[in-house]
Structure formats: structure tokens, C-alpha cells
Amino acid sequence: xxxxxxxxxxxxxxxxxxxxxxxxxxxxxxxxxxxxxxxxxxxxxxxxxxxxxxxxxxxxxxxxxxxxxxxxxxxxxxxxxxxxxxxxxxxxxxxxxxxxxxxxxxxxxxxxxxxxxxxxxxxxxxxxxxxxxxxxxxxxxxxxxxxxxxxxxxxxxxxxxxxxxxxxxxxxxxxxxxxxxxxxxxxxxxxxxxxxxxxxxxxxxxxxxxxxxxxxxxxxxxxxxxxxxxxxxxxxxxxxxxxxxxxxxxxxxxxxxxxxxxxxxxxxxxxxxxxxxxxxxxxxxxxxxxxxxxxxxxxxxxxxxxxxxxxxxxxxxxxxxxxxxxxxxxxxxxxxxxxxxxxxxxxxxxxxxxxxxxxxxxxxxxxxxxxxxxxxxxxxxxxxxxxxxxxxxxxxxxxxxxxxxxxxxxxxxxxxxxxxxxxxxxxxxxxxxxxxxxxxxxxxxxxxxxxxxxxxxxxxxxxxxxxxxxxxxxxxxxxxxxxxxxxxxxxxxxxxxxxxxxxxxxxxxxxxxxxxxxxxxxxxxxxxxxx
Amino acid sequence: xxxxxxxxxxxxxxxxxxxxxxxxxxxxxxxxxxxxxxxxxxxxxxxxxxxxxxxxxxxxxxxxxxxxxxxxxxxxxxxxxxxxxxxxxxxxxxxxxxxxxxxxxxxxxxxxxxxxxxxxxxxxxxxxxxxxxxxxxxxxxxxxxxxxxxxxxxxxxxxxxxxxxxxxxxxxxxxxxxxxxxxxxxxxxxxxxxxxxxxxxxxxxxxxxxxxxxxxxxxxxxxxxxxxxxxxxxxxxxxxxxxxxxxxxxxxxxxxxxxxxxxxxxxxxxxxxxxxxxxxxxxxxxxxx
Numbered sequence: 001x002x003x004x005x006x007x008x009x010x011x012x013x014x015x016x017x018x019x020x021x022x023x024x025x026x027x028x029x030x031x032x033x034x035x036x037x038x039x040x041x042x043x044x045x046x047x048x049x050x051x052x053x054x055x056x057x058x059x060x061x062x063x064x065x066x067x068x069x070x071x072x073x074x075x076x077x078x079x080x081x082x083x084x085x086x087x088x089x090x091x092x093x094x095x096x097x098x099x100x101x102x103x104x105x106x107x108x109x110x111x112x113x114x115x116x117x118x119x120x121x122x123x124x125x126x127x128x129x130x131x132x133x134x135x136x137x138x139x140x141x142x143x144x145x146x147x148x149x150x151x152x153x154x155x156x157x158x159x160x161x162x163x164x165x166x167x168x169x170x171x172x173x174x175x176x177x178x179x180x181x182x183x184x185x186x187x188x189x190x191x192x193x194x195x196x197x198x199x200x201x202x203x204x205x206x207x208x209x210x211x212x213x214x215x216x217x218x219x220x221x222x223x224x225x226x227x228x229x230x231x232x233x234x235x236x237x238x239x240x241x242x243x244x245x246x247x248x249x250x251x252x253x254x255x256x257x258x259x260x261x262x263x264x265x266x267x268x269x270x271x272x273x274x275x276x277x278x279x280x281x282x283x284x285x286x287x288x289x290x291x292x293x294x295x296x297x298x299x300x301x302x303x304x305x306x307x308x309x310x311x312x313x314x315x316x317x318x319x320x321x322x323x324x325x326x327x328x329x330x331x332x333x334x335x336x337x338x339x340x341x342x343x344x345x346x347x348x349x350x351x352x353x354x355x356x357x358x359x360x361x362x363x364x365x366x367x368x369x370x371x372x373x374x375x376x377x378x379x380x381x382x383x384x385x386x387x388x389x390x391x392x393x394x395x396x397x398x399x400x401x402x403x404x405x406x407x408x409x410x411x412x413x414x415x416x417x418x419x420x421x422x423x424x425x426x427x428x429x430x431x432x433x434x435x436x437x438x439x440x441x442x443x444x445x446x447x448x449x450x451x452x453x454x455x456x457x458x459x460x461x462x463x464x465x466x467x468x469x470x471x472x473x474x475x476x477x478x479x480x481x482x483x484x485x486x487x488x489x490x491x492x493x494x495x496x497x498x499x500x501x502x503x504x505x506x507x508x509x510x511x512x513x514x515x516x517x518x519x520x521x522x523x524x525x526x527x528x529x530x531x
Numbered sequence: 532x533x534x535x536x537x538x539x540x541x542x543x544x545x546x547x548x549x550x551x552x553x554x555x556x557x558x559x560x561x562x563x564x565x566x567x568x569x570x571x572x573x574x575x576x577x578x579x580x581x582x583x584x585x586x587x588x589x590x591x592x593x594x595x596x597x598x599x600x601x602x603x604x605x606x607x608x609x610x611x612x613x614x615x616x617x618x619x620x621x622x623x624x625x626x627x628x629x630x631x632x633x634x635x636x637x638x639x640x641x642x643x644x645x646x647x648x649x650x651x652x653x654x655x656x657x658x659x660x661x662x663x664x665x666x667x668x669x670x671x672x673x674x675x676x677x678x679x680x681x682x683x684x685x686x687x688x689x690x691x692x693x694x695x696x697x698x699x700x701x702x703x704x705x706x707x708x709x710x711x712x713x714x715x716x717x718x719x720x721x722x723x724x725x726x727x728x729x730x731x732x733x734x735x736x737x738x739x740x741x742x743x744x745x746x747x748x749x750x751x752x753x754x755x756x757x758x759x760x761x762x763x764x765x766x767x768x769x770x771x772x773x774x775x776x777x778x779x780x781x782x783x784x785x786x787x788x789x790x791x792x793x794x795x796x797x798x799x800x801x802x803x804x805x806x807x808x809x810x811x812x813x814x815x816x817x818x819x820x
Contacts (some may be wrong), residue, residue, distance in 0.1 A: 137741055145776055154776045159744050181745050184724035186692045186705050189742055210741045211696045214777040222582075229582040229607055230771055236700020236796065280706075293535050299710035300545055306707070307557065314561040314620075316798055317700055320607040328612075356538060527698045 004030040006083035010053055017048060029252055031085045031401065032465050039091045039101045042076060046103055055080045056382060059476055060110045061491040062117040064148045066095055068461060072121060074100055077476065081400045086465060093123055102128035109382025112497060120146035135209050138165055145217060152217050169195035169203050177512060181210045188526035199511040204504045208529050215531040219490035224250055225324065227487065232319050234492055235528035237277055240269045241470030243322035248403060249466025249477040250324045254455045260447035262326030267405040268339065268442055269318050271435040274471035276305040278428040281523050285425050286357055288517035289366035297353050301346065308342045311335065326452035340443050347436050354429050367422035371518030373506040375417050383502045385473020385495045387522050390427045391419035397469035409441045424521040457485045472496060472525065494528030546714045550807065554800035556622045561606045563623040566599055568638045568654060571617040573647045577610035583764060583771050586610050593642045601626055601634040602767035605795035626793045627805035632656065634791060688720040688810055691729035695746045696739035696778060700796040701763045705733065707799040720806065726752040731809065732759045736766040737778040738785050750786045758809050761788045762802065764795045
């Protein structure tokens, strides 16, 4: 078994510590190690990983493996950021006793994810502090759509009864402000219920999954090539990141690696996606505190990047570019020159936009110490990505788990302990500047050769983890293959799912009119969460 | 303050001349797939690789009916890769139409013994040409709608956008309409916060089970006359998601739709084209011109 040297000690000591209770199942890839234990032992293993090895639980997900293994499986994905390895703990759940030990009291980060497993697979959570429905709305009948015996095309009875059972805050002068699902701006649907006393927010309940469209189930019904196109539609603003994470998972399952030139193109596209989204967010944050001129410039730059995307990939959102085994289109010398030229032109423009915002004292005044997410809360909730790095989370898959061509470039990862809107914006500013640096490095030494390698048919029951640091944060796609080059399971983990509950914490004590800017500073994907 | 003004003055005007000028898209852009129906030998290659069944066929004895449905197409170009002899991608993005049928091209073939297409026997639907739907059909629909609506909505259109379940790709491009580059306000059109203030509902989909009621309520809250524009492959047809336990498919399954805007996502030019088509203002000069 080929285990990453830095993970060998960890795995060996973990086995010694838990002896018979834990078995090493497999290490299909050196940095992807599967361990097997019973659901009762999971809390102890989790505590051991956190305390002894400073690991973090990056994801929890279910899998209906009754056909092949006569039971459900629940997987716990632990990231060992400092040594660059993943340990995936698998636990069987018998069909006769569909119960799952909850970790939420110890690790609040998995609150929504555990409830999603309960809703989608019908595994009852034991010891969860708030086991209400999360991924299915309250008016849904008693169905578990991710079970294999639930047909994708089931027609469910139309909406009846109560959609949300909310918890009202009571007291003199306290009232509730319901917002959504149809919002005032051009944004995605979700329901927010503010409990306020005067202006300050006392409590915010977030109800999502309005855009749930059976994406994970749909992967099981598509040939894997079509899965790439579906992955592009998980969260449109992260089309390339999600599609690449999906391709990464398939390539790892097939034991092939995309050629160097394809990996370089992937990194460039990931950075272009980061640049256009970050610039749009910076502008939108300025707009939400009434500095509209800055947003107009930002939208102009964003348009420049979208046009560049179109010249490089044929699509403004980089769609249709990703494919299993590499990328679909190679770039000729003119396109590469165009890329270099565009970046050289954007750099000073971007700096002048940042200067414009920094010089505006009234803008700074509105952003500073607004919507603070403390380092402690961010750690408890497992907040990742932009919001994480603005609140002390020192993690970035590009640096800690290099994928695409990130092993070939030097860049820095911003890190701030402040956790306010200003610093979530500053993380974006820093990252855009680093993106320029990354693209320049790759473009100055562009590898030659093919951009696509052939991928053989993958045997059934292989498992693989694909990962990409998208512009929002870490994206995971975990797959289990089925016969005939299809998928038995594709778990999609967008960073938004992890980060939404943090918004409820960051808004506390802030005034309702600041909610838009606080929300925008997180800018989480509804569709990526709801799938 | 001076810096802000200086920067704006130095930037100058960046707004596109569309619709007076053709859309400024890259020649690399993947828009309308053009099929040479007469030379098309085998629809099976393209149908096999099409992720949304936008290209599909049905065989009956020695006859084949092959369909290209732009309402389902996500413009990935895989069909053109699989069958380059008959299919090519063009940058044409003005593809909006007033009915689902106008987005379909249907061809009937006589089959050879090996299952390939021997000869084209019948062709229906708008003929795909690189210049998009014919000018005549444009003007006919435009005039029809103009008579009915233009006088009522005048030259000031208020739009309420509803995401009924999209992946947010369409929202990225719809937001672009408010940028100085596309500047939708130069047409007297703007986005409003409430359906009560809106003349048009711009809906992205697929409509999910969880958004169906909200979409209906939003539509019901609008004053008449009202227009509905379905945006994107998902809004037009359900797209890659189709219909399943969580989605009810295209927007027209829930509320009546006046204009369909194909694309995945449609770019801002395509969106402008669809919105202007709905109020019969294609080819009409902007108000302040």
C-alpha cells in the first residue's frame, strides 16, 4: 500500500491507538487513505484526529451501498492540511438499524451536512442538537431521494401544509422580518428570517435548498462524460472549478493524470474564474454601501475578463472547456499572447480600482468592524475559503494539496484575524493580485505537449476524491463507480454549504440595513449548497 | 472626489452600440450550432454526445426524424466535434423566439440499410442560417407584439428577475445588463425590486419543486399587462436537469411564457435581444438617440 510518507506515522499511530476498533481499508492514492470503523467509534476517532493531529473534518456524506455491501456507508473526510493528506473514515450503517451517531455537538461544522444525510438517506441522527429537516423542506412527504430504491423521476404530490417551522424570538419590542425566497436584487432564492429589536439583529434563521434540483442523484443516471457538463451547472459562477473537481475525481479513479499543458490551462482558467468573481464581489460590496461608481468600474473589468474567457475557451463562464483527461481546447501562440497582454492591462486598472475604494473614508467606515466573524466561531463552524482566511483559517488547497499546475508556481495566501467585511474584501484584493502573479508565472513558462490524455473505462466500485480550490473555497467531488463506466455516487461539496451558518453568526448585533453588504462579503452559492 | 471624476472621465464611454451594431462577440464564441441537414449522414453520433438531448432522433422503419432543439442546447459544441462534416458552431447568439417550436428544427430522412441517413425528405422549423432566425419572422412577431403591448408598456419597461432554481450562471450574465458595457437603462428599461412594480418577469430555471409556488405568487402579484421571458436552456426546457423529483422543468410548465432566450447562459447581447423582442423593439433605436 502506497501511503504518502508524511501520513504514514499518523495512520500507524491511529491504528495503534484504536487497534481492533479501526482497520485500514485501502490507500488508492498516496494522499487518500480509507479507514473503517463502527459509527459508535467515529466520535473518538474524530476527537483524536482534531486534538492529536490538528486535522479538520472537511465533509460528511452518505452512500447507499446496499446493493454491493448490504448496508449504507457514511464517510468522514478529514483533511490534514499541514501534511497534505486526506483520511477518509468509512462507517457501515445497517439497513435494519438506520441510525447515525451525530458529531454536531463536538463539531458544529457538520450540522447541516449530517441533517442532509438524515433527510436524503433516512439515517436517523442520534444526539443531534437540532435534528429538524434541512435539505428537504417541511412540506415534503416522507421520502429519502438519495436511496437507490427512490426513482429519480418520482412525481411528488404538490405543495401542502407548512413550508417552514421557524423558531420565533419572543419579548417586548421583538419582531420578525421575513425576506425571500424571491429577493429584491438579481440573486438566487433563499429565505431569511430576521428577529430584531429595533435595528440590531438578535437572531437570523436561514432556510435554503430552494434550488435543489436532484444534481447528485442525476450524476448516477448520466454517462460520466455528460457528468462534466452537469458539474458545470452546480454553481454557474464556479463552472470551471466544479467541472475540474469532477474531472479530477474521475482521473484519480482511472489512475491517469492530465498532461502538464492541460494542468497549466486548468490553473489559468481557475484563476480567471477567481479574478472575475472577486472583482464583481469587490464592486458589489462597494455598491451595497452606496459607492456605485466603484462598482461600475468593477463591472467593466469583469466584462473584460469574461470576454477574455470567451476568446480562450469559447464561453464567457469557461463552460465547455473542462473534460476528463485534460481540457478540450488548446491555446495557440496568439491566444497565449492575448492572455499575457490582457493580464498586463488589467493589473494597473485593478490597482486603481482598489485605490479608489481605499481612498473613500465613508466606504471604509461602513465596512470596518461590520459583520465580524470571530476566529473562534469560524474555527468551530469549519469556515473555509475567503471568509475563512479573513477569520484566521490558514488553508488553501492550491498550496496544501497542489492540484492542476499549482505545484509549479509561487504565491502567497492572505490571512487575517479581523473577520469583518473589510477584510473579506481585502482577502479578495490580495487573491486577485496573486492570481495575476500565478497566471504570469504559468504563461511565461507554458508547458508543451498534448492537452488531453485518454482515460480507460473505470472498473466498478472504485472510489476517488477530486478536489479544487475554487474562488469561494475548497470544492470536493467524491465518486464511487458503477459498472459500464457510470457512477454509483457523486458527492458534491461546495464551500458554501460549510459557510452559510457563519452568516447567521456574523450578522448578530449588526443592523438590518447592513445585511446586504455582510451577505455579499460572504457571497455564498445557493445553488452550490442546494444542488 | 476629484479622483473619482478624473477616473470616470479618463475611462470615457464603454457602452456597446448594440442593437445598432452587431453583437461584439469573439469569433471563438460558441453560439448557434449549424447543421447542414442535406449533407447530414448520421444523427446518431451527435445525439450520443449531446448532454441534454438537444439533438435527438427517432427511427420508424426506414425513416428517421432528427431534431435540433435550441431550447435544450447548452452550446457545448460536442456535436460539432463528433460530426464535423455536418455540424459547425457559429458565434451567433441572437436566438430568442416567441414560441418553443420556433427554436426547433426538425428533419426527416430516408434511411439506408446500415442506419445512416440516405436522403432528406422533409424539413420543418425555422431554417438555421448563420444570420439567425429570418428577418421576416422577426418583424412579423415584433409587429404583432408591438400592437398588443408596446403602446401599453411604452418605452419604459420594468423588469423583475426571478431565479426559480438556476445554477446562477444566468444571474451572472443578467447582472451584466446593469454594467456600463450593456447599460440596459439606455433603453428605458430597468430592474425593480418588486413584482408589483414590474411589467416583465425575467425567469431563470429549471423551476424547482421548492420554487414553483413562489414563482406563481410572484407572477400573480404583477399588474396586467405583463410579459414573461424564460432565460437559458433550463428556463426554456429544464436543460440538463430536465424534469425529476425536485424540478418541474421549463418555466412554461408553471406560467405562460412570451419569449424564450436560449443559451447556457445566454450572454448579455442574447438577453437584450430577447427582452427587446418581447416589447417589439428589435431594430428600433434607443429612446435618447
